[in-house]
Amino acid sequence: MANTLDVANNLEQALRESDEFKSLKEAYEEVMGEPTAKQMFEDFRDTQLSLQEKQMQGIEITEEEVEKARQIVETVQQHEGISKLMEEEQRLNNLINEISQIITKPLEELYGTAEQN
Amino acid sequence: MANTLDVANNLEQALRESDEFKSLKEAYEEVMGEPTAKQMFEDFRDTQLSLQEKQMQGIEITEEEVEKARQIVETVQQHEGISKLMEEEQRLNNLINEISQIITKPLEELYGTAEQN
Ligand SMILES: [Ca+2]
Ligand SMILES: [Ca+2]
Numbered sequence: 001m002a003n004t005l006d007v008a009n010n011l012e013q014a015l016r017e018s019d020e021f022k023s024l025k026e027a028y029e030e031v032m033g034e035p036t037a038k039q040m041f042e043d044f045r046d047t048q049l050s051l052q053e054k055q056m057q058g059i060e061i062t063e064e065e066v067e068k069a070r071q072i073v074e075t076v077q078q079h080e081g082i083s084k085l086m087e088e089e090q091r092l093n094n095l096i097n098e099i100s101q102i103i104t105k106p107l108e109e110l111y112g113t114a115e116q117n
Numbered sequence: 118m119a120n121t122l123d124v125a126n127n128l129e130q131a132l133r134e135s136d137e138f139k140s141l142k143e144a145y146e147e148v149m150g151e152p153t154a155k156q157m158f159e160d161f162r163d164t165q166l167s168l169q170e171k172q173m174q175g176i177e178i179t180e181e182e183v184e185k186a187r188q189i190v191e192t193v194q195q196h197e198g199i200s201k202l203m204e205e206e207q208r209l210n211n212l213i214n215e216i217s218q219i220i221t222k223p224l225e226e227l228y229g230t231a232e233q234n
Contacts, residue, residue: 004212007124007131008219014124016223025227058175092224095121102125103216106133107209110142 011099020095024088031081041085044076128216137212141205148198158202161193 015021031037047069054061076082132138148154164186171178193199 004128004131004135004137005215005219007128008216011121011124011128012220012222014121015220018121020121021223028227055175056173058172096221098122099125099220102122103129103132104213105129106138110145 020092024092027085027088031085037081044072137209141209144202144205148202154198
């Protein structure tokens with residue numbers, strides 16, 4: 001029986017060597033290497049995080065803020081390097097969600113089955 | 118280079134065979150096999166979920182609800198089987214958090230390093 005944390009380390013290694021991660025890294029370094037793109041991307045990220053935080057704290061988001069966020073998204077989507085990066089982030093996200101669904105199967109089975117009794 | 122999803126499946130198998138999961142399963146089945154305990158545990162869980170949902174939606178939680186939740190927690194903690202189950206849930210949770218920290222290391226390194234530039 002393999003040790004759980006050893007296998008987790010194998011998975012970390014596989015993820016690091018995956019096409020998904022390598023492409024994300026490349027796209028990220030491309031954006032970070034270009035000062036204007038880097039600034040745009042960081043503004044975009046800051047705006048997203050700040051809106052998420054407000055949402056989680058139940059603070060109402062103003063129409064002005066929604067409009068500002070919409071404009072920033074529109075701007076970054078027009079930047080080829082950044083939209084490539086956002087695509088790669090989505091791709092890696094999907095992979096991580098898939099992994100997460102796989103490894104939580106035992107728990108789902110346990111709690112799901114019992115629910116049917 | 119190992120395929121990421123194959124390794125994720127190995128990790129799922131290792132988790133399923135881990136002491137942490139086996140003990141949780143045992144504690145869970147113990148509680149589910151005893152109708153009174155099962156009902157208490159499910160009331161506890163429902164209360165928790167309902168409070169979490171309200172929190173996430175930014176709905177204020179009344180003093181009455183806090184008090185009711187406090188009483189339910191107190192009651193379930195006095196039940197040996199349920200408090201054992203809650204301990205085992207915490208133990209598995211810790212393991213899953215540890216796994217999650219391991220497999221997100223490549224991402225943290227990527228985004229963390231770039232931040233220092
Ligand atoms: Ca049930
Ligand atoms: Ca930075």
